[in-house]
Amino acid sequence: MELTTAKIILLADFKVSPDTNFWLKKELEKLGYQPVLKGIQNYNVKDESGTFGKIRMWAKYFTLAKLGIKSSGKDDIIITDNFVIGAITAFICSVRNKKRKIIALNMIAHNKGLLNSMLRKLIYNRAFKYKTFWFSVNDEQLIEPYAKEFKFPKSRIFILHDPFYEADEREDYKDAGDYVFTGGDAYRDWKGVVNSARELPAIKFVGVARHKYFPHELKLPDNLTMHFDTSSDTFYSLLKQSKIVFLPLNSMAPCGLIVMMKAALLSKPVIITETPSTQNYIKDKVSGRLIKMSDEEQMKAAITELYQSADKRVTYTSYLKDYILQNFSTEKNAAIINKIILA
Numbered sequence: 001m002e003l004t005t006a007k008i009i010l011l012a013d014f015k016v017s018p019d020t021n022f023w024l025k026k027e028l029e030k031l032g033y034q035p036v037l038k039g040i041q042n043y044n045v046k047d048e049s050g051t052f053g054k055i056r057m058w059a060k061y062f063t064l065a066k067l068g069i070k071s072s073g074k075d076d077i078i079i080t081d082n083f084v085i086g087a088i089t090a091f092i093c094s095v096r097n098k099k100r101k102i103i104a105l106n107m108i109a110h111n112k113g114l115l116n117s118m119l120r121k122l123i124y125n126r127a128f129k130y131k132t133f134w135f136s137v138n139d140e141q142l143i144e145p146y147a148k149e150f151k152f153p154k155s156r157i158f159i160l161h162d163p164f165y166e167a168d169e170r171e172d173y174k175d176a177g178d179y180v181f182t183g184g185d186a187y188r189d190w191k192g193v194v195n196s197a198r199e200l201p202a203i204k205f206v207g208v209a210r211h212k213y214f215p216h217e218l219k220l221p222d223n224l225t226m227h228f229d230t231s232s233d234t235f236y237s238l239l240k241q242s243k244i245v246f247l248p249l250n251s252m253a254p255c256g257l258i259v260m261m262k263a264a265l266l267s268k269p270v271i272i273t274e275t276p277s278t279q280n281y282i283k284d285k286v287s288g289r290l291i292k293m294s295d296e297e298q299m300k301a302a303i304t305e306l307y308q309s310a311d312k313r314v315t316y317t318s319y320l321k322d323y324i325l326q327n328f329s330t331e332k333n334a335a336i337i338n339k340i341i342l343a
Helices: 023-031 051-070 083-096 114-128 140-150 190-199 232-240 257-265 296-308 310-327 330-342
Strands: 008-011 036-038 077-080 101-104 133-137 157-159 179-184 204-209 224-228 244-247 270-273 289-291
Touching: 008 023, 008 051, 008 083, 023 330, 036 051, 051 077, 051 083, 077 083, 077 330, 083 101, 083 114, 083 133, 101 330, 114 140, 133 140, 140 157, 157 330, 179 232, 190 204, 190 224, 190 296, 204 232, 232 257, 244 257, 244 296, 257 270, 257 310, 270 296, 289 296, 296 310
Parallel strands: 008 036, 008 077, 077 101, 101 133, 133 157, 179 204, 179 244, 204 224, 244 270, 270 289
Antiparallel strands: none
């Protein structure tokens, strides 16, 4: 396979060490490259919430971007796993008239607060004018609205679907569990969850949420148990013990995909909101259930259908697990990224 002689710098939005098992570094090494991985060594999860926390996080993104530029030469390539870091890197290169090829993965533009939106517009619009800035989205349907909002040339955008990872746990189907599991960090339709549980009192629900994102004014029915700010181990332990995974979303931008794929690999039947991204993985009534956003009648009908039919749970999980394993590997993603490296 063709390779470039340019140095490749990988910028990751987490703390790294010499033994960090980062999928992109591993896959590029398989292709014959020797990428250098750099991360945010003072990363703190608290920086992901609150105005001051987000300001600190943006400052850390700028620091990492500058480190990537300093560690590379004019003919080298910088790849970022976080789109914001990539945009900041392109912004700095544009302002300082530095020549680099920059590849940023997974552009997501959820609706944000005023400060975040202002910073994003300022940095993104300058970054998109930088002629060697490439970036990915995880669905073709996202290109047009993003291009219209941020005014970028479509020739430097490519499709890269979210993959599963080799370390992800896998299980065969087991008709176990007596509850519907729902959870995630953000962009979940918690009102839909609460109302679905209230309207289905004979079915037990278990949810996991970030306390800051949950609408605490909602009155919980007796058959819904909520957990807040759990560890990742606890989150996936609760998912593994469930009968059905229910993921109603309230954003058309990519979200819910990590939980959906982990559920699929654990052979759990999935109900999820139909968005441009989720349609790439699930075909309704073939490998899971896709429901319209905020449609509580569809939510209740899908939950009832799957809860009552073991045959459908078995069929959907088998199709979805096989489809993901065949089509969404990190190896396939690395091959797509290599084409952009060589472009």
